[in-house]
Amino acid sequence: MKRLTLLLLAVLLLLIAAVPSSARPAAGKDTVRLKVFVHYPRFGKPPQPPKGPKPPTPGTCDPTSEDSIDHYGLGGWRLSGLVEYQVNEGTIPASVQDPLDAIANSFQVWEAQAQGEVGFAYGGSTRVKVARNDGLHIVAWGNVSLRDAIAVTYIWYYPSTGDVVDVDTIMNVRLPWSYTRVTDPDQADQVCGDLYSYEAQNILTHELGHWMGLDDLYDSMDKDLTMYGYGDKGELKKETLGLGDMLGIGELY
Template identity: 45%
Template sequence: MKKLLAFLLGLAVAFYLISFLFTGPVSAAKDEVKLRVFVHYPNPHGKPVADPCTATTNDQVQDFGLAGWQMPDVGVTYKINYRTKPKNLSNSQVNNAISSSFATWHSADSKQIFNDGGPTSVKAAKYDGINAILFKGASSSAIAITYVWYYVSSGQLAEVDTVFNKIYKWSYTAYNGTNDCGGVANTFDIQNIGTHEFGHWVGLDDLYSSVDKDLTMYGYGDTSELKKDSLGAGDILGVNTITP
C-alpha cells in the first residue's frame, strides 16, 4: 500500500512539473481594460459655422493635458477602411492624409511609432484587436470620435479606433506652413482633424481654454482649417512628457 501511495505521489509531482514546463506559472489576473471616448466638437456651441477658421496668432502656449496612457514601445499598427471613405476622395488621398498626420507626431517624438497595416473591413469602433480608422455617420455634435482602450494598472494603450463623421463633407489639402485656413471651404480636412485625433493615441487630452486655440490638441475644430497639421509648443512638450 505504501509503495502504491508513493507511486501515485510521484506521478502527481511529475505531472505538475511537466505542466509547469509547458505552461509556466499561473499568471496573475489580467490588467483591467478601460474605455475612454473623445469627441472632437465643431465649436463651443456644438454645430459648425461657415468657415470660422482663424490664422495662428500664438502657438507657443505650453499647455498640454495627459490622458493617462502611452503607446507600446513597439508602436501601433493601424488599418484604414477605405470602403467607408467619402466618394470625392481617392484611397491615396486618404492614405496620404492619415500617414501625414501620424508623421507629425513621430517627428515631434521619434518614440511614437505608427505602422500602416493596410486596409480593413471593420465598420464600427469596437474592441477587436484592430486599430481601425474609418468614416461613419454620427451625431452632428461630433466631427470625429476616438475610442481608446487602455490597461489601467500599466497605463499602456491596448487598442484605439478613430471614426470620422461621414455626415460632414471632407477634403484633403496639403499644409505648407502658412495656409492655416486654406482648406476647401465648408469641409473638414482629414489631415487637420486626424492630427488632433492621433494626439489621443499617443496619450494627450483635449484642451478647451481659448488661449489654446492655436494648439493641435485644442478640442474644437473648424471647416477649412489646416493649422492643426503643425504642432504647437504645448503639443510638442506634451508628447515628449509622456515618453521622456
C-alpha cells in the same frame, strides 16, 4: 489530523482548478478601461438644426496667431513600439482626394515627436467600420452616435500601467470632408482649406494626439494648439504642433 489537513488541501486545489481561466485576472493586469473623445465643431455642440433644407454654412478662416502656449493634458496611457493601423478605405468620402496621404501625414506628425519610441505602419484596408475592442487600430468614416460630432476616438487601456489595448477613430461620414495638400507643411497653420468642409488631415492629426496619450484642451487661449478640443471647416492649423502639444509628447516619450 495530518490526514484531514491533507484532504482539505486537496479539496481546495480541486476548487481552484475548477475556476475557468477567463474568470481569473491576468497577473499584473487590471480591468481594461474605455476613454471616449468627442471632437465637436468650433463653437461647441450646436443646437439642433431647423427642419427642412438649409444652405451650407462655411467655417471661419482663423490662421494661427499664438501657438507658443505651453498647455497640455495627459490621458493616462501611451503607445509603444511599432503600431500597425488599418483604414476602411471603402468608407472614405469621394471628396477626400489622396486620402491615404492625408492619413499617413497625420501619423507622421506625431511619430516625428516620439523620440523613436513609437512608429506607425499602414496595415492595409479593413472592412471594420465601427469602434470595438478587437485588437485592430482603425481609422474609418462612419455614423457616430452624436450627429454633430466631427470625429470620435475610442481608447481601451489598462489604467494601472497605461498600456494601450486598442484604439479606433471614426470620422463622421454625415459631414462634408476634403483634403488640402499644402506645399509647405510648416505653413499649414497660416492658410485655410475649403471653408465648406472639414479637412481630413487636420482633424485626424488632432485625433491621433489622443492615440499618443494627450487629452483635449478647451480654454480659448489654447485655440491654436493641435489638441484644442474644437474644430472648424477649412481649418488646417492642427496639422502643425504648437508648443504645448510638443511639451506633452515630450513628457510621454
